[in-house]
Amino acid sequence: MTTHAEGHPPIGMSNISPALKAQKTNGPKYFYGGAKNNLGQCDHIRSVKVLSQDEWKRLSSQLQGDSIEQAKLEEKRLANEKLKLQSHEMVKHWTNTFLGARQKKLDERAKRLANEEATKVAIDIEEAKFQAEQRKKAIEEAKLKLYYQTDRVKTFHSALTLTEVLKERDAQLELKELCKKLGESKDKAYVERWKKELEEATLKEQEKLKKKREQNLEMAGHLKEQMKLRQEAQKLEENQNIAEGQLLKQTAMADQLELERLSQIDQEQSFKLMKDYMSQMEGNKQIKKIERLKEEEEDEKCRLFAAAKRKMTTLRVLKEREMFQ
Incomplete structure (x- = not known):
């Protein structure tokens, strides 16, 4: 008689799934565990194991578990790297920290100074061009006048022209010095303002550090109290362990004495039994001799x-x- 698989009821041809019927009729004849006859059919079709959908999914997940787990780990690693890069990019542009605010102010100051310096250079260049044109015109006029005048007039006009040139040069130097002083005063005001902001930020930071120090001291007090309680509990536990150890030691000594007493009794009984046995053996020898x-x-x-x-x-x-x- 054909037997079915252990733990599963026998199935008939009417309970076979359509896919299995199609595979049996149309596809190649596979051997499922029964004895195959000459017609290519299974005599023991009732011993076929039909997997449910949950069992099939479980087997598939076990077979593909390593590759899926590896893919999940790789995906997790890529996500962590992406988050790390995003965090670096975000932190790089943060300005809500003390160092970030300070760096931002320094960058703004450097940028403003660069703009002011560029403006000053442009003004100086324009002024130099204008003064060069004026000097050129004055020189041309002086040349023309010197051409038609006498040596004394030429000398006078030359001195006058030189005086005007020197005055113009002095005026340019004064203008440049004034611009320099103006720039220094602006820088000084900015430096003072920056120092004031820095002092305020320093005071705020010191206040934060003070509060944090107070919190740390309070936390240290709590931790110290907890450590004290823990030490007391540990000491109490050690005393209890010592008492238990002494009790166990006394019990062990009593057990050892009892074992020694029982061993002594056992030895005495063994000796007595041996003596009786020897006596019996000697008696048996005498009896055998007789x-x-x-x-x-x-x-x-x-x-x-x-x-x-x-x-x-x-x-x-x-x-x-x-x-x-």
Whole structure:
């Protein structure tokens, strides 16, 4: 009789799934565990194991578990790297910290100074160009006048022109010095303002540090109290352990003494049993010796009886011979 798989009821042809029927009729004939006959069919179709959808999913997940787990780990690693890069990019542009605000102010100051310096350079260049044009015009006019005037007038005009040129140069130097002082005053005001902001930020930071220090001291007090309680509990536990250890030691000593007493009793009983056994063995030897002597006596009696019997038989035979002679 065909048996079904353990833990599963037998199935008939009417309970076979359509996919299995199609595979049985159209597809190649596979061997599912029954004996295959010449027609390519299974005699033991009732022993076929039909997997449910949950079992099939479980087997598939077990077979593909390593690759899925590896893919999940790789995806998690890429996500962590992406978050790390995003965090670096976000932190790089943060300005809500003390160092970030300070760096921002320094960058703004450097940018403003660069713009002011560029403006000053542009003004100086324009002024230099203008003054160069003016000097060129003055020189051309001076040349023209010197051409038509006498040597004394030429000398006068030359001195006048030189004086105007020197005045113009002095005016330019004064203008440049004024611009320089103006820039220094602006820088000084900015530096003062920056120092003030820095002092305010420093005071705020010191206040934060003070509060944090107070919080740390308070936390340290709590931790110290907890450590004290823990030490007391540990000491109490150690005392209890010592008491338990002493009790266990006393119990162990009592058990050891009891074991020694029982061992002594056992040895005495063993010695007594051995003595009795030896006595019994000695008695058995004596009994065997007596029995052996008895057996020897019996053997000797039998031997003497046999010898006497042989002697009597011999005498009887001799007498019979004498009688017949």
